[in-house]
Amino acid sequence: MNPDATQRRGKAALSVYLVMLVSFALQLCVAYSRVSVRQRASEMFTLTALQAVLVFLFSMRLLQERRVFLIALTLSCVPLLIVMNAIWTDSFRILRLAPWHN
């Protein structure tokens, strides 16, 4: 590996680390903001998704693997995680006897 690439990679790792710390501080601010629980949850989980993607792509170096591996991993996990969201309507139904009832 040439010295330039080494230095670049080191800088990228440090940048990811700093972005992670800043986004955690932001998350803490969102947790104590005076908004509805739904809005707070959606803002916090948006930040969480951003953090997770950063770790997978840069710290776990998924970007440097073959594109077909990234696609295979995504196809094997993400659809399953999306399908699992089907449980939410039922969880609200148990409490309020109606799905998505406000």
Place this chain on the structure above:
Amino acid sequence: MNPQDAVVDARTEHEMSPFAMPSKKLLMWLFIASDIVTFAVLFYGYGYLRNSSSNWPTPFQFSPTILRVMGLTAILVTGGFFMTNAVHEANLNNRRSGARWMGLAALLGVLFIAIHMQEWRQLINEGLTLSHSPWGANQFGSAFFLLTGLHVLHVLAGVLALGIVAIGYRRGRCDAMDVEIWSLYWQFVEVVWIILVPMVYLLNAKV
């Protein structure tokens, strides 16, 4: 052996590694994919219980619990950064430096477990058990201990693995690929914590 079998054997021997990565690295990725599903099931189960409970508690005070959790987060993220440095040094064949970064990451893991156990002890002293919650919704205890407990077990396994691989790498028994593989594991443990913090702690903070 007939000629046809010989051709099949030769093909098997010289088969390209899938996705152009070593088989042990692919195995770690497969483990991570299966662990993603394991934790996803637990997270969705936790969310289901929380949504379907009318008296779900929000017991976590800013001080000490949330501050402590932020400290734990900083420890784990810093450990992840140290592992990135360890991989970087291992790729440059700096065995001493690579092993040192790994050792530091393992030490941070030990610190994480110690502080987390202190957190557990405090909650148990307040009356939280697997079957009882002093703040309402008894299923809170089992859901909390199951999720955080499985994560702590992962951290413990990571600490042991990092320690063993760091010593092995320093002595020349492990190679740079081993460092990279266990870095993948450690970063995954970090991702699980990243999701656990808002779900289990921040959304249950006393605002």
